[in-house]
Amino acid sequence: MYIGSTGERGLHHLVYEVVDNSVDEALAGYCTHISVLLQKDGGVRVNDNGRGIPVDIHPIEKKPALEVVMTVLHAGGKFGDGGYSVSGGLHGVGISVVNALSRDLSVVVQRDGFIWEQSYKLGVPNSPVxxxxxxxxTGTEVTFWPSEEIFETTDFSFEILSTRFREMAFLNKGLTISLRDERAGHVDEKGEPLEVRYCYAGGIVDFVKHLNTTKGVAHKSIIAFETEDLKQKMSLEVAMQWNTSFTESVYTFANTINTQEGGTHEEGFRTSLTSLVNKFAEEWGYIKRKEDRLTGDDVREGLTAIISIKVSEPQFEGQTKTKLGNTEAKSFTQKALNDAVGAWFEKNPSEGKEIVRKAIDAATARIAARKARDLSR
Structure with missing residues (x-):
């Protein structure tokens, strides 16, 4: 199965595969708005104002590039001089798989001064472009109806989609993503169709603010930075702030996919953060070198953080393919954090000391709990 499952998860992945193409256009600087419509007839329409999928003749396939993108597995990559990039999505399969798994699909492209159209049944073109x-x-509009014979359910969840689109809007600063539900019975308190619109000028900084809304913050600033390595084709954005709670809320993403099982970018983040907080705790005289060392759990208690990495060829591992496996992502994240967060601690010692004291309180509680357990045995 191309998309991991024929259940609800796989069904929603169809939408993400199409939306990911539009997000790639946004990342390249050509798309500012993506709208998704859940139609009355069970179809899903995804519309963007990017450059439009290329329609010129593909040099190898000798067909319009549009048809190649829509019908050839792994046809992603660069087309024409404009370098139109077709997303691989989570499973690296792209939009052709959505087409293959849809009883009907139509695509309308505005590009090169004209409107271009093609429709398909289970991935096979009904007629030429x-x-x-x-x-x-300019732009691309894809409307598809998932095959009832392939999927266990073809009933999309407004909640699942809106949660994911809010996440995507946070991760793609300034991009507007809207979702509207025109299906019967899917209405708000006023009887209007359900509709949401997300756009965050602050990107992942707004994400951290959103997650910490109901919590008291342990220090005023949100620590945030972004960096890229052009040679390795990787970029990283991090935003973080400690709150007064005792729970850790660290969310990691690779190419905007939520890496729920973590991976190499999270390992690099954790290693660097633990070492940095220990370094400054020691420098500022809060701990002695060996005996008082703070653990990773001490350091991350009450931490809200977003780590968003983009890599040119992501390797996803784990049970649900939500763990990043690229080894180079660990050292890249570690070094970036050492430099940026290290510099932040140097420049903001008063807030830095609040973070260190919070970690020391966590360590004190941990040691006291261990002693109490030892005594009760």
Missing amino acids: EKGIATKE
């Missing part, structure tokens, strides 16, 4: 009327607009 048609050139329509002239237009000055």
Whole structure:
């Protein structure tokens, strides 16, 4: 199975695969708005204002690039001079798989001064790409109806989609993603169709603010930085702030996919953070070198953090393919954090000391709990 499952999870992945193509256009700087519509007839329409999927003749396949993108597995990559990038999504399969698993799919492209259209059944074109009327607009619109014979359910969840789109909007600063549900019975308190619109100018800094809304913060600033390594084709964004709770809320993403099982980027983050907080705790005279060393759990108590890495060829591992396996991501994240967060601690000693004291309180409680356990045995 191309997308991991034929259940609810796989069904929603169809939408993500299409939306990921539009997000790639946003990352390249060409798309500012993506709208998703759940239609009355069970179809899903995804619309963006990017450059439009290329329609020129593919040099190898000798067909319009649009048809190749829509029908050839792993046809992602660069097309034409514009370098249109087609997303691989979570399973690296792209939009052709959505087409193969849909009883019907239609695509409308606005590009090169005209409207271009093609429709398909279970991935097979009904007719060649048609050139329509002239237009000055650009963009891509994909409408698809998942096959009832392939999927256990074809009933999309507004909640699941809206949660994911809010996440995507946080991870792609300034991108607007809207979702509207026109299916019968899917209405709000006023009887209007359910609708949400997400756009965050602050990106993952807004994400951290959102997660800490109901919590008291342990220090004023949100620590945030972004960096990239052009040679290794990797970029990293991190935003973090400790709150007064005792729980750790660290969320990691690779190419905007929620890496719930963590992975190499999270390992690099944890290693660096533990070592940095210990370094400054020692420098500022809170702990002695060996005996008082703070553990990773001490350091991350009450931490809210977003780690978002983008790598050119992600390797996903684990049970649900939500663990990043790229070894180079660990050292990249570790070094980036050492530099940026290390510099932040140097420049903000008063807030830094609040973070160190919080970690020491966590360590004190941990040691006291261990002693109490030892005494009761």
